[in-house]
Amino acid sequence: MLDTVREIETPEGVSLRLRAAGALPRAQAWMVDLLLRLVVLFVAMIPLALFGKGGNGLAMLLMFALLWAYSVVCEVWLDGQTLGKRALGLRVVKADGTPVTWLPSVVRNLLRAVDALPGVYGVGLASTLIDPHARRLGDIVAGTMVIHAQELPAGQQVPVLPALPLPHVLAADEQAALVEYAERAGQLTVQRQEELANLLTPLTGQRDTAAIRQLVAHANWLLGRA
Amino acid sequence: MKQERFIALHSREWDGLQSWLNALDRQPKRTLRQEQALEFPQSYRRVCHHLALARGRGYSHEVTERLQRLVQQGHRVLYRPPAPRWHRVAGFLLAGFPRLVRAQWRCMALAAALFYLPALCLVVLLQLRPELAHTLFSSAQLVQFEKMYDPANAHIGRSSGTDLQMFGYYVMNNVSIAFRTFASGLVFGVGAIYVLGANGVLIGGVAGHLTAIGYGGPFWRFVVGHSAFELSALVIAGGAGLQLGLTLLAPGRQRRGPALVAAGWVGAQLALGAFAMLLVAAFIEAYWSSIAALPDALRFGVGALLWLLVLGWLWRGGRAGTRGT
Numbered sequence: 193m194l195d196t197v198r199e200i201e202t203p204e205g206v207s208l209r210l211r212a213a214g215a216l217p218r219a220q221a222w223m224v225d226l227l228l229r230l231v232v233l234f235v236a237m238i239p240l241a242l243f244g245k246g247g248n249g250l251a252m253l254l255m256f257a258l259l260w261a262y263s264v265v266c267e268v269w270l271d272g273q274t275l276g277k278r279a280l281g282l283r284v285v286k287a288d289g290t291p292v293t294w295l296p297s298v299v300r301n302l303l304r305a306v307d308a309l310p311g312v313y314g315v316g317l318a319s320t321l322i323d324p325h326a327r328r329l330g331d332i333v334a335g336t337m338v339i340h341a342q343e344l345p346a347g348q349q350v351p352v353l354p355a356l357p358l359p360h361v362l363a364a365d366e367q368a369a370l371v372e373y374a375e376r377a378g379q380l381t382v383q384r385q386e387e388l389a390n391l392l393t394p395l396t397g398q399r400d401t402a403a404i405r406q407l408v409a410h411a412n413w414l415l416g417r418a
Numbered sequence: 419m420k421q422e423r424f425i426a427l428h429s430r431e432w433d434g435l436q437s438w439l440n441a442l443d444r445q446p447k448r449t450l451r452q453e454q455a456l457e458f459p460q461s462y463r464r465v466c467h468h469l470a471l472a473r474g475r476g477y478s479h480e481v482t483e484r485l486q487r488l489v490q491q492g493h494r495v496l497y498r499p500p501a502p503r504w505h506r507v508a509g510f511l512l513a514g515f516p517r518l519v520r521a522q523w524r525c526m527a528l529a530a531a532l533f534y535l536p537a538l539c540l541v542v543l544l545q546l547r548p549e550l551a552h553t554l555f556s557s558a559q560l561v562q563f564e565k566m567y568d569p570a571n572a573h574i575g576r577s578s579g580t581d582l583q584m585f586g587y588y589v590m591n592n593v594s595i596a597f598r599t600f601a602s603g604l605v606f607g608v609g610a611i612y613v614l615g616a617n618g619v620l621i622g623g624v625a626g627h628l629t630a631i632g633y634g635g636p637f638w639r640f641v642v643g644h645s646a647f648e649l650s651a652l653v654i655a656g657g658a659g660l661q662l663g664l665t666l667l668a669p670g671r672q673r674r675g676p677a678l679v680a681a682g683w684v685g686a687q688l689a690l691g692a693f694a695m696l697l698v699a700a701f702i703e704a705y706w707s708s709i710a711a712l713p714d715a716l717r718f719g720v721g722a723l724l725w726l727l728v729l730g731w732l733w734r735g736g737r738a739g740t741r742g743t
Contacts, residue, residue, distance in 0.1 A: 204466035206473075208490055245583045252586030259590075260597060268502070271494070290497035299682040302689055305601035306609075329604065332675070333662070333682035343487045364476040371479040414478040416422060 198325055198337070200289045208289045211340045212326040213282050215317055218338055222313075224276030229258040260301070267297045273341070283341040296334040303330030350374040355417050356409035359395070367414050374411030377404065421477045428468055432488060435461050439491045462492040513736030515691035518684060519654060520732070522661050529657035532614040533649070537622030544626030551627040554619070560627065567628050567636045581704045588700035592648065593693055596655035600689045603659020606667055610659030617652060639714060642721030643707040646728040647699035651692040658688035695728075 196212040236254055240247035266274040272284040272292045284292045284300070307316030307328045316328035325337050350371065362370065377385050389396070389403035396406045438458070442449040449455070469485040519526055544551055551560060595613070602609020628637040662678075662685045669677035702724075 202466070202489075202493055204463055204489075206466045206469045206489055208493060209486065245580045249580070249583035249586030252583075252590040256586075256590045256593065260593070268499070271498070289493060291494055291499055293499040294502065295683055295686050298686040298690065302597050302686065303601050303604060303682075305598050306604050333604065333678050335679040335682070343483075343490065361476070364473065364482075367476065368479045415480045416425060416478065 195324075196326065200287075202289070210285065210289055210337065213338045213340050214326050215320040217280050217282060217340075218320070219313070221274070221276035221280040221282055224279050225262070225274050226276075228275055229262060233258060263301045263304075264294070264297045267292055267301075268294055277338075277341075281340060281342045282338055284336050284338055287335045287337065292336055296336050299334035300330035300336050303333055306330070350411050350415060351378070351408055352417065353405065353409045353412050355413035356406060357413050358410050370407060371411050371414055374408045377408065421475075421481060424468075424472070424475075424477065425481060431461065432465065432468075432484070435465060435492065436488055439488070439495060442495060458492075459496060462489075462496055465489060465492065510687070511691065511694055515687065515694075516732045516735030517737075518687055518691070519657075522657060522684065522688070525661040525664065526654065526657040529610070529614055529653045529660055532611060533618040533653055533656065536615055536618035537625070540619060540622030541626040541629065544623070544630050548627070548630040551623065551630070554623045555627070563624055563628060564631070564633060567633045567640065569633060569636050581708065584708070585700055585704035588703050589697065592651075592700060593696045596651060596692050596696055597689060599652070599655045600659040600662070600685055600692075603656070603661075603663045603685070604666065605663065607660045607663025610656045610663060613659075614653070614656040621649075639717050640707050642718055643724065644699045644703040645721070646724040647695045647702065650728050650732070651695035651699060654688055654695070655692040658685040658692070661685065 196214070198210045198212060199207045200210060201207050233251075233255060237251060240251050240254075243250065263274050267284050270278065273282065277283060284297070286292055286296060304316075307313055307319065307330050309315045313328075316330075319328045319332070320326045323332065327337050331337055351374070373388060380388075385404050386400045389407055390399055392407060393399060393403065396403050396410075398406050434454070435458075438449065438452070438454050465485060465488050469482065469489050472482050472485055540554075555563075595617075599610055599613040602613065625634075625637060625641075628634055662681050665677050665681035666674065672680075706720075
């Protein structure tokens with residue numbers, strides 16, 4: 193969805209595009225983190241049981257570390273990703289797109305206590321649904337946001353055809369539309385592909401299957417293929 | 419310039435930068451020691467320039483997307499946070515934290531009042547009318563408190579457990595309470611007010627009841643050592659929560675968003691300081707307060723000293739002329 197993309201101008205004068213991550217992938221990442229931490233706790237319990245009551249105290253300290261410190265330490269050292277976020281391809285960044293630092297990470301993870309409040313993350317869910325950048329309350333106060341770390345691949349799935357130069361120069365967004373059409377054509381039904389291709393008959397001078405082939409050939413030319 | 423020529427001219431640089439950035443993800447330390455690391459900032463800025471050119475000249479999606487990806491990856495590396503410096507922790511605890519507490523003195527005073535007023539009132543009230551204890555606590559709770567501080571116990575302040583076990587328990591329990599107190603302050607301060615008041619009533623109630631039934635000796639001897647750090651940390655965490663909630667209610671001459679972010683920074687630092695204080699408190703509580711054999715003079719002397727230390731630290735720490743700025 194286009195409207196979750198936040199454009200941020202860097203000091204170099206180019207814009208970064210941050211794609212805000214919604215509640216679902218974040219909940220999945222949280223589940224992965226939860227499972228991982230439970231596994232660590234249970235595995236550690238086995239040797240700690242040998243220490244008797246003192247081991248109990250060590251287990252409490254471990255539980256404390258997993259509950260409060262795990263997310264902060266992971267986010268600061270692993271480039272804004274806890275292990276669950278890494279598995280889901282998410283990343284925490286500051287509002288200006290730079291990697292998250294200590295204090296914002298501490299803020300957002302302490303305020304997790306508020307976001308988690310009624311039942312399981314009721315406040316956090318409501319906040320992510322209302323906020324345009326899908327931030328929970330902790331993110332808003334910390335000045336951070338959770339984004340999709342992986343870039344969308346572009347121009348990879350365009351079928352290879354002999355390149356055909358365009359008869360006119362097209363604007364950048366028109367070129368992008370043409371390439372994206374060629375990329376996604378494979379996911380559409382033939383009828384829909386033809387319907388879309390026929391809109392460009394003034395450009396191609398063709399209809400139906402021939403129009404599709406010519407548009408894909410133009411896309412190949414735009415991508416710089418021979 | 420034609421797109422093909424543009425790509426032919428620069429793609430070697432892009433590929434070089436891309437492979438260096440990919441290597442950096444895999445082996446950060448070794449890659450940063452390479453010769454290419456010195457080149458990186460210039461190289462990154464050139465690629466930013468290429469991206470702007472490619473956008474402006476309307477080059478195809480593939481080129482702009484490729485450069486965009488390279489720029490995003492490079493931006494993350496160039497603007498990554500500096501490695502944490504441990505000596506700054508000492509500086510913060512000695513100077514920065516007390517200064518921050520003083521800067522927020524209104525919230526701290528309010529938090530202290532919310533906590534100490536009900537506690538002191540209850541201690542006094544329960545001396546005058548001891549039967550009120552049964553309104554505050556259930557009989558099972560009263561039995562438990564009385565068992566913990568029975569003068570006949572060998573270990574005071576706990577029913578069972580070793581020092582290490584209790585240390586872990588105190589850290590987990592007290593720090594979690596302090597963190598939640600801070601966080602719940604975001605709800606217009608209501609959470610922090612509730613936790614402070616409720617803890618004041620609880621602690622005052624227990625102290626008053628035990629004193630009234632004649633178990634005051636073991637109780638006061640147990641709590642005097644760690645109370646300085648523990649109670650001050652609770653008040654500071656509550657004050658941090660209060661300033662967060664008050665900022666949400668009345669952001670002053672700022673928009674609510676930036677004001678909240680600033681208050682969050684302050685609150686996080688206060689919470690971290692409170693965390694350090696609670697670690698000290700838990701250590702004292704587990705390893706010092708529980709020794710039954712210490713003479714009273716030593717116990718109360720050390721307790722008074724610790725109170726003086728904490729209050730003096732919060733009052734004077736980080737003033738001009740003291741070290742650690």
